[in-house]
Amino acid sequence: MEPILELRNITKRFPGVLANDHISLTLNKGEIHALLGENGAGKTTLMNILYGLYQPDEGEIIVRGQKIQVHSPTDAIRAGIGMVHQHFMLVPVFTVAENVMLGEETTKAAGFLDRGAAAKRILDISSQYSLEVDPNAYVKDLPVGVQQRVEIIKLLYRNADILIFDEPTAVLTPQEADKLFEIMESLAKQGKSIIFITHKLREVLDAADRITVIRGGKVIGTTTPAEASENKLAAMMVGREVKLVIEKKEPQVGEVVLNVENLVVANDRKQVAVDQVSFSVCAGEILGVAGVQGNGQTELVEAVTGLRKAISGKIRLVGKDITNSTPREITELGCAHIPEDRQRDGLVLTFPVLENLVLNTYYISPYARGPVIQWDKVIEDSRSLIEQFDIRTPGPYTDVGHLSGGNQQKCIVARELSRPIHLLVASQPTRGLDVGSIEYIHRQILNRRDLGVACLVVSTELAEILQLSDRIAVMYRGKIVAIVDARQATKEFLGLLMAGVPEEEAKAQVGPIETKEVTGRELF
């Protein structure tokens, strides 16, 4: 059978970097083809070429046997290629129908919009592929998972039959992700062809028909879920054996280090984002905070680390009241913070690595004598930190902004974990990182736990929460709805809690859970 899409020897050079090196790929009709690779492997570049955002230096794109030139997304859509972006391109205050029509408006006589006709077509599409979307709902009222389906409808409405999904599960709860996979399957069954970009191994094995692994701009190999295993795929992605399960000792729980009582915090729009939250974290344990993005985790972390004012409630660190203390006071009490948005809060991208490594210690001994910074000492220590934390950089003078995401995060981890601390607050510590870096950073966090540091880990990745935590707090609409023992938690159970199902009901739905061993879990 002739493939519906064929990429032949696609090569794209950027100054100093070969982003795509003679990549060839075929997509058959009705197939879900996963494109797997680490960040920086060249997946996104390849898809941007296919979608007309970049022009390839070499190679050709063949759709239904015909060689085509794609100079813009408009060309791509004309050729039946559509892309579901990681960040949705929707107008929140428009209805689903209006969003779908945008740019492709059906009109009645005299140029009036024909919303009715559009709505009818949307309903048809929706029922054909079991997308379950109400055309008259406002996008802002829809959950993220449904917004994503609106994006899919937009493509189908434009008669796309090659669909590219760029990291589609990054913003979804596990249940929403499962639903998405069902939809993808239904689309494929009815003749649509799908390219599914991801770096998550589990998803690839669950959802794909074929898997192509890319590393360093080259195709490493193409395989099928039946032939592959997680370990094999991880090794192909990273180029070496990766331990997917990290050994975890029994926690040696000590005294309470962080205590939060009835904390109320507002978000930037002055709405209550953290609502009467109470919990504590003890030395030597990891408390994971699970929840869908935007349920108050960000504000909670900012309040604990002094970056946001609390409206009421109390926060205590090693017995001292730190409610509304300054970030510096909190840091000096032994709090390390790996911030959620590392490029915004954690690093000064235009500063060299060495300055970033002392970003919150430059003003005290041994790095400063009086007001004068002792650069010799800074250099010496940053060189050893670069080695110790395996930061891949040409040297301490390279701007941090020039490093890859994983190495940027390693800079933060090196800075925060290289000083004596009682509390580690890590927010989305591995977001967007590759398998190798995730493994490394998880090891570091577990290592601190074993040394008696209290750890508060916030993540929207359930796998990460399950991998690291000793106890798991679930946040939903600003409240902690449950704190459960990690040994008694499963993905399904937590997923229900994250979606707002009350604890008892969730327990009833998933049935009895066995208490599991603590020694590590699968990573993906």
Place this chain on the structure above:
Amino acid sequence: MKTKDAPKLDAGKVLLEEVTTGGVKTPGKKRSLWRTLTVPLLAVITGLIFGGIFIILTTPEVYQAFGESIGAGLKAAWDAVWTAYVALFTGAIGSPARWVSAIQSGDPLEIRRAFNPFLESLVASTPYIFGGLAVALGFRSGVFNIGVEGQIFIGAIFSAFVGYSITGLPGFIHIPLTFLAGALGGLLWGYIPGWLKAKTGGHEVINTIMMNYIAFRLSDFLLSGPMKAPNQFNPVSPPIQETAMLPRFFGPPIRFHLGFFIALATAYLVYWLLFKTIWGFNLRSVGANLFAARYAGINVTRYIILAMSLSGALAGMAGANEVMGLNHNLAMAFSSGYGFDSIALALLGNNHPLGVVLAALLFGTLRNGATRMQVVAQIPIDIISILQAVILMFIAAPAIIRTIYRLRVSPTETTVVTTGWGR
């Protein structure tokens, strides 16, 4: 992990590296310093070429000569440009032939006259150094101080007042006092928009422009009333006391004075502050990433105010310098755009104190040479201003120069794109 060695385009970092490695040679550093200088140098050359075209187009003789024959026209065009640039050079540096003959004649006055153009260029550069430092310190700290011109005026008012009203002090007290009064005036004028930005979010660009108008009209008002010299027809202040004048090193007509060395010392001080102290680290962090600065525990509000205040103080020193070293009184509109040129020269100097000094020397030289160009080559002052503007345009927009000369953007600037990170 695709990271390539990064040629640094930032003079500040090149120097930081120089300082922190303590003389250890690292390969590729020379190249990066060269890269840093390429664009400004090409900008100046390109500016001179375009300036030459302007000179040709605005010289009537060239058109006449082209009427006769193409050969004559080309010759006239060449002559016009050559005369103009020779005049610019001799006006700015002096004529080597004259140096030799002056030294041979042994006449002290003649020697002073021969070397005066060069020293006069340094005199013209001095306020540019202060002004450029003011803007550069602001840029490094994340504030855009357009109010340098106004701060120069307020600095001049303060130092003129302290200079003429206080009597009976010895020079070694009166000079620093008068100079610091000027700095204080500028500091005040920078503090206000700094405070407004930090506390209310009022944008410093708008506020400093408005502060400029207040400063101009305030100085007009003071000079036509309270500060006007009693027995003078013109609106000027009384002359400052001799004990407040910056000493000059040579007899007339050379006006070269101590201010130039104070400016150099200040440039070093600013460099030391920015790159060697925790205050400088704070300022630069706030300037580079407000959020990360807050995360690092820096009091962002305080440092925004401090940045504008220090920037203002440096500008105020330019005013004090003019009053104490050159004019010896305060006159209306004495600054004639030093403050605005300073923005361009700070950019040319990559917002680094050393770069600022070099750029200020270039600006001072151009300004001084232009006067002679007007006299000798009969080039209208407007064309000279156009020439300066064209050079500035090329400097301020390095992308133009990169396009013209097909310079490659450093590969690292695109590496980030290709890692697919942070799209």
